[in-house]
Amino acid sequence: MSNPQTLHATPTGSKQAIIVITVILASVMELIDTTIVNVALNEMAGSLGATIEDVAWVITSYAIANVIIIPMTGFLGEYFGRKNYYLTSIVIFTIASYFCGTSGDLPTLVFWRFIQGIGGGALLSTSQSLLFDAFPPQKRGVASGLFGMGIILGPTLGPYVGGLIIDNYHWSAIFFVNIPIGILAAASTYLYIDQRAGEGKRKAQIKIDYLGILLLMVGVGSLQFVLEKGESEDWFDSRMIIGFVAAAVVGIIGFIWRELTTDQPVVNIRVMKDRTLALTTILSFVAGIGLFTSVFVYPVLVQRISGYTATMTGLSLLWPTMAGVILMPILGKRLSAGASPLPFITIGMILMIVFGFEAGNFTADASQWQWFPVQLLRVAGISMLQLPLINQAVAGLSPKDYPAGIAINNMIRQLGGAFGIALANNFVVQRYAQHRSDLMVNMDPANPLFVDRLETLKRGMMSVSGDAVQATAQAYRQLGLMVDKQSYLLAYLDTFRIVSIFFIAIMPLLFFMRTKKKTAEEAAAQAKMAAEAAH
Structure with missing residues (x-):
């Protein structure tokens, strides 16, 4: 059992193996939950008596929680102690998973998905640092490889595992499977992961930015509500929508002002004065739109229109996504060797543009294998964007500002994803009516x-x-x-095309971006931090 008072030492033998298994299990559990729900939306809608558009909140609420918590994970780990924060996050995630599975109505499910997202937001970044601490410096390449495998396989397996569960059990089982994994991870964390000396002991020296946290929650939450419900509530003809717009404006502007004026901001947005980071966040926002929108619309389309089962849907996503298992390590090596991220970003954007227009030409009777090459374009495009965008985000920053830059980049990408799902919902409703x-x-x-x-x-x-x-x-x-049926098909296909239009619109920004020449050591450190942050 760990002793909080002892100095941290690199574990060996069975203890090291248990720590590795624990943190990879926790990471994969969180990553699977980001995609497993996508193939269950039809089943949830029928069971809960809701529309597909309303059920999308199950995905969006998780993304919003991640937007709020991800940039705060470093601060919270320092304040409470990394082990304490990690253990608490696992417990929150596991308890929320249980209540997600027992939810009998949509508002309850959305609430617990939000809580689940709060717990899950810490698992990835904290797991990475815990895994690195389990190996001596000369063997941390092994740790990086193990963690990278989990990062890629988690989202890849999510739709397929979800499909198997949905077709053979009730949709609630996609949440219940987290419970034994969460209990095992929590017990292993408590028993085998050591508290580093001094962790959580500086509370008196650290000031929690409660106002910044509150303003972030109000601003992002209100904006998302407006995007999700604006269409159905007739936008500014509704006093409720006007009120939430006002809350979003006050929350977002207030959050920016607060973070620029306080001595200990919860999110250090001062680093946004770097032009490269500022431009990259716009690209990351659109990349989030492309990623989340494509993996939200496709399962709904093929299940609702083409008659795919959940398992068929998961399989049709699994095989092309395996290409990312091959591509991501190659990109990581190239970036570590000092390659500029801009060519990869450019190629990724072009691939996403082609994907959107090609996907927009499909018919209702398209088979899984007809979709395969188009899905391959999507996977390659997203892979070309993910790691290189994080590298580009910190290209103009000093190493001490890397964590802040990466946190903001990740937050903006998640926000883009939440915006993308809301956009897709509203756009489908409008285009369905027109068609x-x-x-x-x-x-x-x-x-x-x-x-x-x-x-x-x-x-x-x-x-x-x-x-x-x-x-x-x-x-x-x-x-x-x-x-x-035909009207919905055409509306979904239009949504793929609108993703392409977003990428076309931001392509000119690439001409204003620069990449500073770095030494091999700086490039390797930068690429390592990008790999840690990508999920």
Whole structure:
């Protein structure tokens, strides 16, 4: 058992193995939960009596919690002690997972997903540092490799594992599987991970920026509510939306002012004065939109329109995503060797543009293997953006400012993801209405194609019921369902195209970015921190 008073020593033997297993399990558990829900949205919507658009809050609330907590993990670890904070985060994540699984209505599920996101936000970055401490300096390359494998495999396996669970059990099981893993990770953390000397002992010297935390929560939470509910509440015709807009403006502006004026900010946004970091955050925001929107829209489309099962959906995401397992280490080595991130970022953006337009041309009967090359474009594009963008974010900073720059970059990427899901929901509703209106024009008795289709359906219905009036009504209902399905398909395809348009819009920013020449040691350190932060 650990002794908080002892100096930290590198563990060996079975203790080292247990620590490695513990932190990788906790990291993979958190990473799987970021993607496992995507294939369960249809099932959740039917079970909870909600629309797909409302159920999207299950993903968004987790992302918002990450936006709030990720930039604060370093501060909270220093204040409470890294072991204490890590253990508490695992416990929060595990308890929240239980209550997510037992939720009987959507508001309750969304609330507990938010709490789960608060707990999960610390697991990745803290796991990385704990794993590095479990190895002597000369063997930390092994630690980095083990952790990198978990980072890639976690999100990759999420949709497939989720699909298997959804098709064979209730959707709540995707949360219950976290409970035994969480209990094991918490027990191992308490028993085998040592508290470093002095950790959590500087509380009297550290001032918690309560106002900054509150303003961040109010600003981000209110903005997301406006984006999610603005369409259904008629935007500024609603006093509620006006109120949340005001809260978002006050919260965000107040947060920026607070962090620039306080001596101990919870998020050091002063580093944003660096032009490279400022421009990179815009690129990261759009990268977040592309990542989250594509993995949100695709499962809904193929399950709702093409009739894929959850397992089929997970498999169709699994195989192309495995390409990231190959590509990410290659990118990491190139960046560690001093390669400029800008060419990779440029290629990644081009791949995402091509992905959006290609995905926007699919039909309802497309098979998994027809989707495969297009999904491969998405995976390659995101891989080309993720590590290089973090490297670029800190390219103009001094090493002491790397953690602050990376924290802000990660926060903005998560915020872009939450914005992207809200955008997709609103855009689908608008485009569905437009496409349905356009298609309904064709349901005209003067249109011979419509009359022919109607008569064919009527004859089929008549052969079953023998009632002409009933057969006519059923034929019209069937045509209405066909129009609805086609309208949703076209709306989802338009959403892929809008992702491409976002990337096209920010491409000119690349001409204003610079990468300072670094020594091999500086490049390796920078790439290492980027790999730690990428998830």
